[in-house]
Amino acid sequence: MADHGHIQDTFASNPSPSQGELSVLFSGWAQTEPSHKFGPVVHDYIIVHLVMSGKGIFHNLGKDYALSAGDSFFILPGDLVYYQADYDDPWKYTWIAFRGAAAEELLLGMDISVHRPVVTARNLRKMQLYFTRIIHTLQQGGNYTDLEAGGYLRLLLGEYGASNGNSPQGAVPPATMIQQQVEQAIRWITLQYYQPISIENMAKTLGYHRTHLSKMFKQYTGLSPMNYLLKVRMERAQKLLGERLTIDQVASSVGFTDPLYFSKQFKKWNGCSPSEYRASLQGSGKK
Structure with a gap:
């Protein structure tokens, strides 16, 4: 049926x-x-x-x-x-x-x-x-x-x-080993951003030393791994605030267990609270 x-x-x-x-x-x-x-x-x-x-x-x-x-x-x-x-x-x-x-x-x-x-x-x-x-x-x-x-x-x-072009025969190596390592870390962050993440855990999972990972990540992106994680979370939160979710649900969806802390971080990042940001989207006609 x-x-x-x-x-x-x-x-x-x-x-x-x-x-x-x-x-x-x-x-x-x-x-x-x-x-x-x-x-x-x-x-x-x-x-x-x-x-x-x-x-x-x-x-x-x-x-x-x-x-x-x-x-x-x-x-x-x-x-x-x-x-x-x-x-x-x-x-x-x-x-x-x-x-x-x-x-x-x-x-x-x-x-x-x-x-x-x-x-x-x-x-x-x-x-x-x-x-x-x-x-x-x-x-x-x-x-x-x-x-x-x-x-x-x-x-x-x-x-x-x-x-997806990732077979051994078809893979194209990155320009440098640093690029390969950092891009791997970036992909890991984009997959795991909604979970609790620490540099130690990420470095261990990817097989790198914590200090080495932090140094090469900032060298390549201009941001520390944790600041990059915050960037991913805040950009994701901006998208979710355009959907029919509560602020608490948005916070949980981007890896924050404390909605109040999420709101403080969001305001620090965007210059306005999540509710103010949502109101601005509605005022501009965005869904």
Whole structure:
């Protein structure tokens, strides 16, 4: 039976997702009705959609991505997004939700982030096959459902990495080693900004010494890692204040557990409070 807004759909979930490096949570596919919209929504897991046919729009960080068959869009934890089917040619898409200790690190290595959430398939047929096998595995169930679905997910992510130009044969090395290291740190920050972050933790995760990471980061960007993190959070907060969220929700979405502290930091950064900034957006006619 189809969900509201779907002409046809299929949904299957993992009865026993693991807490390991990578685990599929659920998967499915849908043929949507014209102009069907989903969101705005925030997830606490990663979800990727592959467009099999038709067209639609994916909205993320104030930017609209026009998508068609062969395009995929990734939604990362804490990321406020919405997506909408085309009126004349509504899309049919398939999706997989997953999580795991290695999940965001794998995407980081493929240069997939909130700033680069769209990947175009080099082999649409092959990707569709992996999605189909994951759905079928979840539908069948069994003692090894999580293991088998996770195996197909790894194959699928490998295909995404190759499609995104990050295969060993197609990778273009950065101009310098410092650029490579700092750009890796920047990608890590853009993926993790909504979580508690320390220089020690980031340096350990990336395999660098704390002092070395801080020095080369400022040399390359002009900002310390923590100031760069604050910049990412404040720019993200500006976007979220244009959505229908409370100030507390905006604060939580950009990594602040204390809304009052968030408001103080926002005012220091922008010269006005979050509520004043929102009022200015409404006064200028922005949504």
